[in-house]
Amino acid sequence: MRQINVVVGGIPNPIGGVTTFIKRLVQTEKSISHLVDLYPSEGKVVPAEYSGVYVYSQRKIISLIRLALLCIRGNGRFFFNFSTPKSLLLLLLLPKRKSKWFVMLHHGDLNAGKYGAVARWVLSRKVDVALAMNARQVSWYEQFVEMKKIKVASSYMPPAPGAGLIAPEELKATIHNIRSKFGNLFVCSGYPTPIYRHLLAIDLMRLRKSDFLFCCLYGEGEEMNEIRQLASMMDNVMVFERLSEDEFNFILRSSDLYLRLNLEDSLGVAVGDAVNFGVKCLATNVCKRYKGAALVQADMAVDMLDASVDKVLRQDDSVLYELDGVLEFSYKELL
Incomplete structure (x- = not known):
């Protein structure tokens, strides 16, 4: 057989x-x-x-x-x-x-x-x-x-060639419009739960009014309503829910910085994707990250996070990067 x-x-x-x-x-x-x-x-x-x-x-x-x-x-x-x-x-x-x-x-x-x-x-x-x-x-x-x-x-596999290049015209127009009005575009993603620290990312945007944050959520969580409410009161935060993978990858590829502020994590697929797309990435050091991601402490306050974001954007020599990083998954090792 x-x-x-x-x-x-x-x-x-x-x-x-x-x-x-x-x-x-x-x-x-x-x-x-x-x-x-x-x-x-x-x-x-x-x-x-x-x-x-x-x-x-x-x-x-x-x-x-x-x-x-x-x-x-x-x-x-x-x-x-x-x-x-x-x-x-x-x-x-x-x-x-x-x-x-x-x-x-x-x-x-x-x-x-x-x-x-x-x-x-x-x-x-x-x-x-x-x-x-x-x-x-x-x-x-x-x-x-x-x-x-x-x-x-590893649980990471890189995106297919060409991922994030195609999106609905409405989404393209939205990003083009925001890009014309703001400086840097940031992205955070994950479930609306405290582990993902989306509220910290939103707090960051109070200090960076000339920049813009796309908060991409999937699933349900206890912070969903609070995130929606805070975003509705701010001009530089937009919440997306239940995006397709292609839509999210388009937003990620179009951004300047991906924020992964988790208190716990296994890898963060979007961390590896951001690096592969050529997008700067700032992630907490709660686990081994994809090579090239900038690392910060998970418990830092918003003012320290703001300073770290500045350093990553201008590629300051003091930024600590993941040097070894996770390997990509190989199915052949199972055969």
Whole structure:
């Protein structure tokens, strides 16, 4: 029986670290035979470059049944991509035959909580290789499995050539209009939660009235209403919600500086994308960043952040940059 290579996770929409990673993976890796999408959502677009089987249904249970059937078939590699340890519950229920299972949890700081027993059983009994994205994840996995089952791997894949060059005319006109009225264009992105520190980015714009901030949000969070309200009262902040990847990349490529002010992070896909687009990037040093990103402390006050932004924009010699940085993901290491 022919060996199958199965990737489990999802593609946009929704947009997030997992779905962006998988979309780029199937665009470039031709050996993937099956993509199992477990995130029901409107607006799914299968990349034209992907020629394998796309397993998806608006009813998640159907996708899970089809995944279980693939697992029963066995004779292949299964690459599971989730955000948190809670999702390991699925692996507890799935049958495993003659196949090799890889797991990557894309959230930077892992906490099993009440799922600790499940994580221990699944990782020790079913998972063959746990892919850890940083030293904290390595330490977390070591609670449950021996080091020989842990492999350090990146969760970053660069955008496709030409990404961010096409956008709706309305968005192009908006950016052109703002560019004609303001100096530097900044971008921040992520969920509207305290971890992403969008409120700090908005505070920064009170000090930089000649510059403009695009705050690009996806998902729900407790700060959503506050961010919307503050932005509505400021002339130099605009909030975008639920942008497509192409729209966000166009905004990012059109900007002068990407701000990643997270208190916690696993990588920050947009950090690597900004660097690859030739856009300056200022990110907190809470994790290893893509080579070329400027680094700041996560707990700095707004006035210190303002000074750091100035230094990055004028490329001051005192700016600390990520020199080694994360490597790009290689699927061939799983083969």
